[in-house]
Amino acid sequence: MLPKQIFLTRAMEFKYNCVKHSFIPDIHIILINYRLSDFDTYLSTGHFPTYIQWKKKVKVAVQETEESLWRFRTQIDKDFKLFSRIHTLSKGLHPAWTFSRKHPLLIEQCRFIVNLCTLTRPYEEPYFLCDKCGRFFGDITVHIVLSCETFQSKRDKFWCDLNDIGPIEFSAYLHSLTDEDFLACILSCHTDFDLDEDERTMFQKACITNI
C-alpha cells in the first residue's frame, strides 16, 4: 500500500498548503477544469465515490466539457461555419466512413468528401478567377460542385444518379434546396428526407462517387 500512503501524504501536504510542486496540484487543476469537485470533498470529509461511480462521473464530465468547448469554438470561428453545419446534420461519424467499411474500394473518395467538409473558406469571400471556365468565384467547392461550366457533364451525371433515388418527391426536394443547403446535404451525405435504408445508401454512394 506504499503508493496509497504516498498519495495520501501528498494530498495532505496539498490540503494544508505545505508543498507547491507535486503531482497533486496538476491532478487538482485537471479535475477543476472538468468541474469535478470530489477530490476537494474527499480532502475535507474522506468520502469518495466508488470506482464504478467515479468512472461514470469522469466520463460524463469530460464529454460534457469537451462538447461544450467544441461548440463554443465552432460557433466563434468562421473557419468552422460549414463544418459545424455538416456535423449537426450527420450527428457524429460522417456517413462516408461507415460507407467505406462496406465499400473499401471507395475509401479514397470517402476520404476526399470528408476532407472537403473540413476545408476552410475565406472570411471575406475574395473573388478568384477559375482557370477552367474563366468565371470568378468566391468558394471553390460551391463553384466546382454547383456552377463551373467545365464540370457540367459530371454534374448532369450526378443529378441523373440523384433522380434515380427514391420517389420523384426526393428529386423535387433536392431541387428546392438553396445552394448552401444542397452543398451541406451532399457533403454530409445525409438528407432529412424520408428515404428507406437502400435509398439512403444509394444517396451516399451518389454523393461519394460524384463529388
Ligand SMILES: [Zn+2]
Ligand atoms: Zn469554373
